[in-house]
Amino acid sequence: MQTHDVIIVGAGHAGCEAAAAAARRGARVALVTLRADDPGTLSCNPAVGGIGKGHLVTEIDALGGIMGRVADAARLQSRLLNRSKGPAVHGPRAQVDRALYRAAMAEVLAELPTLAIITAAVEGLLVERGRVAGVETSVGRLSAPAVVLTTGTFLGGVMHIGSQREAGGRVGAQASDLGAALRAMGLPVSRLKTGTPARLDGRSIDWSVLEWQYGDGDDPRFSRFGICSAAGNGRPPIPCAITRTNAETHRIIRDHLGESALYGGHIDSVGPRYCPSIEDKVVRFGDRDGHQIFLEPEGYDDITIYPNGLSTSLPLHVQEKFIRSIKGLEQVVILRPGYAIEYDHVDPRALTPGLGARAVPGLFLAGQINGTTGYEEAAAQGLVAGANAAALALNLPALTIDRTQAYIGVMIDDLTLHGVAEPYRMFTSRAEYRLRLRADNADQRLTPLGQALGLVPPAQADAFAAAQAERDAARALLDTLTATPHQLASHGIEVRQDGQSRSLFDWLRFPAVTHAAARRVWPELASISDDLLASLAVDANYAAYIARQEAEVAALRRDEALALPADLDFAQVAGLSKEMIERLSRARPLTLGAASRVAGITPAALIALLPHTSRNKPTLAA
Amino acid sequence: MTDTIAALASGRPPAALAIIRISGPAAFAVVQQLAGRVPPPRRLSLCRLHHDGQLLDEALVAVFPGPASASGEDLAELHLHGGPAVVAGVLDAVTAQPGVRLAEPGEYTRRAFASGRMDLTQVEGLADLVSAETASQRDQALALAGGALGRLADQWRDRCLNVLAEAEAGLDFAEDEADVAERLDEAARDQLADMADELAALIADSARAMRIRDGLTIAVTGPPNVGKSSLVNALAMRDVAIVTAIPGTTRDAIEVPIDLNGVAAVLIDTAGLRDTDDPVEAIGIARARARAASADLVISVASAEAPQWTGDGALRLLNKCDLAAPDVPPDVLAVSATTGAGLPALRDWLSHWAHNLIRPGEPALLSHARHRAAFADAESALGDAAMASEPVLRAEALRAAAHAFGRIAGRVGVDDVLDRIFSRFCVGK
Known part of the structure; x- marks a missing residue:
């Protein structure tokens, strides 16, 4: 009998990220996997990132996660996709060396003193008094108040080549039959498929x-700050x-x-x-x-x-x-x-926004088991599930990320409200606040949040603080420097002569005001690096659009503030049609905002729910 | 539990008939209690209504089981004799039943909306229909209540989403199939120009729709004491404006609704235009000029005793032609508000003008400022999309356009919809 705070079942991308996140928050973590060399195995293509997916990796990195650092260390080459389409959809992607990836992952995990890797097959989940108590494994019982299942394609996995079929989660690896246990706990399980080339x-x-x-x-x-002790390949x-x-x-x-x-x-x-x-x-x-x-x-x-x-x-x-x-x-x-x-997955509508199973307190699910596809999607969920498993075990604040903050939030909101009809992949088109959620500002969006929850290592936090200070100073300088169109023309910069004096920050929106030209006009800019200037120019370019979106974001936040009781019986809500009751009962939205995003929910149904939100609850006279 | 609501649905008694509507889960229990039975659904049945052993009325009763009723709930209608005592007695008896109370203004419609029976444009159409005074207002309101605008907005939203889907594909799939992505992006750009043009035409037509709904405005202007107020009274066929022999009697602009052969119009009687030291009259004259500037038609009136027209009205009238008989220029109508001479010709002229402008019978759907604003937002977003400097901004603008159309039928954020409903029907305040 061994005692841990958090047990992670499976050491794929979700499992490794979950284990690392829980360990960064100080939890004693057991990462249980079938083979010692599993962590960091790329079971499909030898690449990380891409459009939408690259956003996820930078967000993981901003929250102190490991995928970006490991991929950077293992890269064979890297590209920034969609360069011509606009900064909001720039997607970093790297081809990686499988062996280097595994080695870098091993190194990164080894840095975490409270993380132990245990080689064993998990045979069952221990549930006591309706709560998770640990797992039964081939090497004995492990107990912990929180368990994260990241079983990938291993749950009831069946491989097909032509008419040949074989049970297994990946070539040369056995399948898991935890699926039956999940069904027995009342979790809705169904089948998905994916494939791989020769x-x-x-x-x-x-x-x-x-x-x-x-x-x-x-x-x-x-990785913005590239803090990785694993040697770069050079x-x-x-x-x-x-x-x-x-x-x-x-x-x-x-x-x-x-x-x-x-x-x-x-x-x-x-x-x-x-x-x-x-x-x-x-x-x-x-x-x-x-x-x-x-x-x-x-x-x-x-x-x-x-x-x-x-x-x-x-x-x-x-x-x-x-x-x-x-x-x-x-x-x-x-x-x-x-x-x-073919493999089993759990309908993610059975999960909370923290990726905990509503039916079984202490049980968290991340990765393909939730119906997603892709390393990056899995890792991002792993980080959230691991952080929340640690929160439950150690009584720390939970990590929830909403749609306005990150692609991670978009994905989890989509999964837990809509479920999946096919394996879920991240796309930039899924994000309604796409102009805000860029790969180049992931740290600004998420590092403070990660820091507050103890997810960001001190060295990264320091580097971020320094970069922010530099950015703030640079922005202040751009706001201070001004020029009229006439003055720009005298430097050979052709802009419309409207007589309007603008700050350099505003001028950066104009295509004619290139960075090189700006540096000619204002030698003070020597203090700002090319990267930083480019990043600020993106802010300038999108500023008007983002300001317009702020109203929408505020409206969303208002709706999110209207909480629905977790145990609300939708069948008892007056004015809801049968169809609405069914849809809402499956998704179990926790806020009015979330209810509004459940597919097919009418404004009328939202009005019917309004009296049940906590802000509107009548206060009883004494 | 939802309350059951009851209210008098017809006009104020006394009248030949009065209809009381009861909607909600207890509606049929109320009928059972008062009539001793619940008649077969959707059929008028003669029932004797009793309360506390007293016969209240012999009424025709119809019940409509939800959700296929007007409110989406169980609904009963009691068609009573329209005496005040009958109506009061039955309403008292109905609201004395457990779980039943009087309805708030607009509450039936709110319930129909809440049960998904109507979208927002249909609710607006219904409100218009209830207040429609002319045939063309009625036609327009019926189209709106029937969901025609909702369908139009949905079609447009669909078109935006189609182009958006292509634009988004260009952003998300560049990695897999680079050539496909470029092609999609080009296709999106081409369609945008067409859509913006079509939308501009629709919006241009919205002025007509708003005129149908709000009425055409006709400003009657001219020097003091040429008989403008008498003319307005004669056209409206009632004494609305004060008429005296004293020049400058009309100080403020007075608005009088008239019906021009099925088209609603508002006659605006204005202060006579002259130089004055009277500060009150001066304000009235300033208002008169302002109203003339924004009116759909300006009528310049002169007196036959002094055939001089001020201003440049589209229609020139020579009033008081019973008092003098000067030469009448060919484009001037000679009338007498006092004798009624020339008034039929004036009515014909106005009606002809109104029908040219309104084209009754042709649907014009953008009758509300809210609809027009949403379409205009969409048009400007489509314009932005066509001009966008990078594909991601084009997609952003297209999202905004689709969103604007979604707003019309109320298929958006909670707050928007709630604000709209609360402001319109004063519910829950």
Whole structure:
């Protein structure tokens, strides 16, 4: 019998981030995983970040989390996606070395003195008097008042290659049957699927005919302050390559569709529309003459190539045939076939905004078990679940993040209110306050919050404070420096001569006022770094839009302040239709604002709920 | 538990008939108690209503089970004889039942809205319908109450969301399929210009809708003592404005609603235009000029005794043609407010003018300032979207446009909707 504050089941991206967050808050954490080298395993593509996902990674970093630091340390190359689309949607992304990623993760976890990694299979959940008390494992019982389940695809996992099927959470790893236990506790469990492509031998690819895709010269990072004791790799970046499927590829796939696990009727769970298998792409976008395939190296010292865009559940002989129809891959050797995997997930509407299971106090869920897809989505939930598991165990304030603060808040709000119909992936379009929620200001948005909750390591907090002071000083300078259009013209800057004197901060919105030009006019700007000036220019550019959104944000906050009782019986609320009662009962919104975001809820239903909010509760006369 | 509400739904007694409406969970229990039975739904049945052993009336009773009723709740209507004692007695008996109280103003409509029977534009349409005084106001209110504007706004919102979806795809999927993203972005830009144009035309037409609802304004101007007030009284067919022989009698602008063959208009009698030392009259003259400036039509009146017109009215009248007979220029109507000569021709002229402007029969839906403002917001957002310097700002503007249309039917934030309802129906204050 061992006593911990928090037990984390599973050491994928959600589990590692949860363990680290709980440990940073001072909890004694047991991270229980099947194999000692599991932490930091990238089970699908060798890349971290992207559009929307990159935002999540910078937010994790701003809250003192580890994913950004580990990915930076393990990067093969990095890019900033969407550069031409506007700063709000810039998405940092890194190709990473699998081995370096695992090594960096091990190092980062080892820095946390209250975290222990335990190699064992979790066989059951211990529940006493309706509360979580620990877990039963293959090496004995572990007790703790809070347990975070981050089982990924391992819950009832079944892998499919053609008509072959095998129980397991990943190739070479056993599946877990905790699913039955969750069902027994009354948690709504259903099936989802996802898939992965074949892995290729890089030595058998004809690289000479392919187009290279290099990283960006400025080597973008996720971690703002880059505090990582794990040694950076120090090696030169390496490129990916791009190829395309063609008519022949599509013909082969179409001819063998019946043999696909997906189309042969072996899988009927729902997969992500956003990350479709190549079978899906051929069936649904049959009119296109080809789809881009990215050939991503898995590491500096690894011959394995990950063909991004070729996820499939066709039998091995068909995989071989269609992959070899692709330019550059004519002689390719498949190291491991692609497969589809079906797994159990819990309807996240059964969770609180802190990712605790409403039905079982002390139980927290994060990652794919909540119906999401992607490393970054998993890690972000892990951080929230871990921080809240520690809060419960140590009686600390909880971490909740709303939609106006971060993509993390958007994701958790979406999950807990709407549930998932397909694996949930982060998109920038999901964020209504997108102009505020940028990768470049994640620290300003979240580090103070993380600091207040003890999630941000002191060195990072100090670096942030220094950067903020520098930023504030720079902003003050930009507000102080002014010029008329006439004065700018005298420096050769062409702007409309409206006679209006403006501060430099305002002038930065004008395309003609480039940073180089501004530095010519005002030598004082030498004290402001290029990065900082660029970041302030983004603020200037979006200032008017953000000011307009403030009213909306204020309205949202007002609605969020109207609390609904956690045990409100919606069936007893006068004026609610059956449909509204059903929708609200499933999502169990805790505020009127949250209720307004439940899909299909009418303004009328909100009015009916209004008398039940606490601000409007009548006070009884003595 | 929701209260059951009751109120007199018809006009003030005495009248031939009076209708009492009862809505809420106890509605049928009330009928059972008073009539001794609940008649079959949606059919008028003759019932004797009793209370405390007293016969109150012999009435036609209809019950409408919720949610398929006007209020969305169980609803009963008692069609009574319209004597004040009958109505008072039955209302007393109804509200004496447990859980029943008198309705607040607008409470039935609020319940219909709360039960999802109506959207916000339909509520507004209903309010317009109740206060409609002319045929074209009625037509417009009926279209609104029937949900025509809600549907129009939904269609527009849908179009915005379609373009937005393309714009968003360009932002979120650049990573996977770069070529698709660029194409989508271009498509979005092209559609925006078309949409902004169409919307501008709709908004231009909204002036007509607002005139139908609020009435056309006609300012009657001219020097003192040319008989402007007599003319206004004659056109309105009642004595509204004070008429004396003393120049400068009318000090303030007086507004008189008239019906121009089914189109609502407001006649504005103004102070006579002259130089004056009287500060009160001077204020009246300033107001007269202001009203003339904002009116849909300015009528300049001169007296046949001194055929001189001041100002530049679109219609020139020569009044008092019973007192003198000067030459009448071809574009001037000669009338006599006293004898009524020329008044039918004047009415015809006004009615013709009003119908040209209003085009009754053609739907004009943007009759409320709120609707017009939402459409105008959407138009300006679409303009921003077309001009946006970066794709993410274009998407932002499109979101704002979709949001503006959503606001029309009340498909948005709680506060917005609540404010609207509370201000309109004075409920819950």
